Amino acid sequence: MFKKVLIANRGEIALRVLRACKELGISTVAVHSTADNAAMHVRLADESVCIGPPPSRDSYLNIPQIVAACEVSGADAVHPGYGFLSENARFADILDAHGITFIGPTADHIRIMGDKIEAKRTAKRLGIPVVPGSAGAVTDDGEALKIADEIGFPVLVKASAGGGGRGMKVARSREELSSALQAARQEAGAAFGDDAVYIEKYLEKPRHIEVQVFGDGAGNAIHLGERDCSLQRRHQKVWEEASSPALSQEQRAQIGKTCAEAMAELSYRGAGTIEFLYENGEFYFIEMNTRLQVEHPVTEAITGLDLVHEQIRVACGQGLSTTQSEIQFSGHAIECRINAEDPRTFAPSPGQITHYHTPGGLGVRVDSGVYQGYSIPPFYDSLIGKLIVHGRNRSECMMRLRRALDEIVIDGVKTTLPLFRDLVDNADIAAGQYDIHWLEHYLADSAKA
Ligand code: ADP
Numbered sequence: 001m002f003k004k005v006l007i008a009n010r011g012e013i014a015l016r017v018l019r020a021c022k023e024l025g026i027s028t029v030a031v032h033s034t035a036d037n038a039a040m041h042v043r044l045a046d047e048s049v050c051i052g053p054p055p056s057r058d059s060y061l062n063i064p065q066i067v068a069a070c071e072v073s074g075a076d077a078v079h080p081g082y083g084f085l086s087e088n089a090r091f092a093d094i095l096d097a098h099g100i101t102f103i104g105p106t107a108d109h110i111r112i113m114g115d116k117i118e119a120k121r122t123a124k125r126l127g128i129p130v131v132p133g134s135a136g137a138v139t140d141d142g143e144a145l146k147i148a149d150e151i152g153f154p155v156l157v158k159a160s161a162g163g164g165g166r167g168m169k170v171a172r173s174r175e176e177l178s179s180a181l182q183a184a185r186q187e188a189g190a191a192f193g194d195d196a197v198y199i200e201k202y203l204e205k206p207r208h209i210e211v212q213v214f215g216d217g218a219g220n221a222i223h224l225g226e227r228d229c230s231l232q233r234r235h236q237k238v239w240e241e242a243s244s245p246a247l248s249q250e251q252r253a254q255i256g257k258t259c260a261e262a263m264a265e266l267s268y269r270g271a272g273t274i275e276f277l278y279e280n281g282e283f284y285f286i287e288m289n290t291r292l293q294v295e296h297p298v299t300e301a302i303t304g305l306d307l308v309h310e311q312i313r314v315a316c317g318q319g320l321s322t323t324q325s326e327i328q329f330s331g332h333a334i335e336c337r338i339n340a341e342d343p344r345t346f347a348p349s350p351g352q353i354t355h356y357h358t359p360g361g362l363g364v365r366v367d368s369g370v371y372q373g374y375s376i377p378p379f380y381d382s383l384i385g386k387l388i389v390h391g392r393n394r395s396e397c398m399m400r401l402r403r404a405l406d407e408i409v410i411d412g413v414k415t416t417l418p419l420f421r422d423l424v425d426n427a428d429i430a431a432g433q434y435d436i437h438w439l440e441h442y443l444a445d446s447a448k449a
Contacts, residue, residue: 001025001312002026002076002101002312002316003026003027003074003076004026004027004074004075004076004077004101004331005017005021005026005027005028005075005077005078005079006029006066006069006070006073006075006077006078007021007028007029007041007045007078008031008066008078008079008081008083008085009060009079009080009083009086009144010033010039010380011034011041011369011380011381011383012367012384013081013083013292013294014030014039014041014081015040015367015368016308017079017081017308018030018044019308020308020309021079023306023309024309024312024348026312027046027047028045028046028047029047029048029049029058029070029073030042030044030049030070031049031051031060031066031069032048032049032051032059033051033052033053033054033056033058033060033378034050034052035054035379036377038374038375040373040374041369047422049069049072050292051065051069054377055379056084056379056380060085061085062089063085063088063091063094066078066085067094067098069096069387070095070100077102077104077312077316078102079100079103079308080094080103080291081291081292082293082294086292087289087291088110089107089108089110092104092105092106092107092110093107094245101315101316102315103270103311103315104269104270104271104290104291104311104315105217105268105269105270105272105290109268109269109290110290113272113290115160116158116160116287117136119287119288120198120265121136121208121286122266123274123285125211126261126262126266127258127261128259128274129258129276129282129284130284130285131201131203131285132200132201133151133155133198133199133200133201134147134200136198137196137197138181138197138198138199141178141181144177144178144181145177146252148171148174148177148199148213148323148407151173151200151201153173153174153202154170154171154172154201154202154204155170155177155184155202155249155390155435156169156171156182156199156202157169157177157180157183157184157197157198157199158182158197158198158199159184159187159188159191159195159197160188160194160196160197160198161188161192161194161196161351162188163185163192164235165234165235166187166440167187167191167197168184168190169181169187170202180198181197185197186238203279204279205435205436205437206230206278206279206435207228207230207244207246207277207278207434207435207436208228208229208230208275208277208436209226209228209230209244209246209247209255210226210229210274210275210293211226211255211259211274211276212224212225212226212227212271212272212293212299212307213259213260213263213271213273213274214270214271214272214307214310214314215264215268215272215283215310215314215332216269216314216319217266217269217270218267218322219264220264220319220320221263222260222320222324222327223257223259223324223331224299224303224327225242225243225256225299225303226244226247226252226255227240227241227242227243227244227295227299228243228244228245228246228437229441230240231287231429231433231434231438232440233346233439233440233443234440237294237295238336238416239334239336240295240298240299240334241283241298241334241335242299242301243302243329244297244335244373245394245431245433246360246432247278255276255283258264258322260324262274269315270311270314271292271296271307271310271311272288272289273293274288275287275289277436280360292308292311294337297332297367297388298314298334298335298367299333300366301333301388301390302330302331302332302333302390303327303328303329303330305321305322309321330392331390331392331393331396331397332390332392332393332394332396332397333388333389333391333397334401335386335387335388335389335419336386336401337383337416338368338383338384338386338387338410338415338416338417338420339384339416340382340384341414341415342375342414343414343415343416343419344446345446346416349413349415350382351375351376351412351413352373352376352412352413353371353372353375353410353411353412354411355410355411355412356370356371356372356374357408357409358408359403359404359405361400361403362400363390363391363397364387364388364389364390365369365387365388365390366385366387366408367386367388368384368386369382370385370410376413384415387401387408387420389404398424398430401420404427405417405444406421422446426442
């Protein structure tokens, strides 16, 4: 087992990792920017190292500083959390060269899945269902037209290096295709320094359903069921649940098995999420994230597994603590992402938290890095916490969520809590009937009202 783990992150996820390390008897090193001197992860860690000024590129993304922090503290492993350097293959390589374990997949697997065309090709080879589309990058407009005619309009032009929904354009007809190609190439080139684009069938009303997988790097892999993350705003997830209200037991078992077998064949190591769009009973792979996800607690709630414990076990060569046949799915869980943002305009709302009270009781979990008197700095993501609620079934979970939302108090800054209080009472949400566009439409309608 590792003796000391450096956590290359901040906020709620740094605390999440720190807690798992404490339980396993591992010392922790926090790193932080000068804007985070008073952050909770710094207060709770055994040691801390300041790695630079507030901007992320100078601190949380500053690889030489983080490696130096490992050296001075004597950390033998790094947990990257999510975001920041968690899917940076070069970071994994550099740690490896310094004899420090990266708690995550191999750099090769990060690289493959970080390139959307390569990821899709790999998924297809491994027997994972993909969205119909071009076999690789399309450089020629004539060829693009031919492919689009074959798969049928509407089509989506996507950037190979894409992320955060950028570099994506819909073309509804042959006439729209060339301008969509041009716009996507231009946006991708500017955002990612790589203008390679590919074509996919555009799905009109899909759900976003993702499968949590775990591999031991030695050819064994399991799945931990799925999460439904269809409630999104600008491609950012807002509310996630496990299991998906749209799937039957059989579909769940089937897609899970397909993903686990694929990961076994790949000899995948660590936690991963295989993301799909789901429409009319069919799954279509869109991408794989080679890290722990923000929404992992809903999976923890229904499986009882600690995913960070598993990540650490696998990284130090102990393998997974469980087998597929031992995993039992129990009840239903929902996570609400609490952002320090205006609930109507979604403009960031940094500042001091004047009152802070978290809900408790059976089946309620709050993962957050903030406290009363804490000042949310303006430099980072606006996620300040997650409320996760578990019940024996979806209706008990909703009932408990309504109660927990009633109890929670975060004053001094604006938060997205009022949005969740509305959603929990909405008939479509209660019925589990929503697709990836539902929330945008709902917000547009509420803005008019
Ligand atoms: P990114 O990495 O930029 O987030 P993804 O491939 O994960 O890109 O897609 C982001 C979102 O874009 C999806 O969650 C979905 O809402 C939408 N999307 C992606 N591919 C398609 C498609 N083929 N049809 C319809 N919507 C899509």
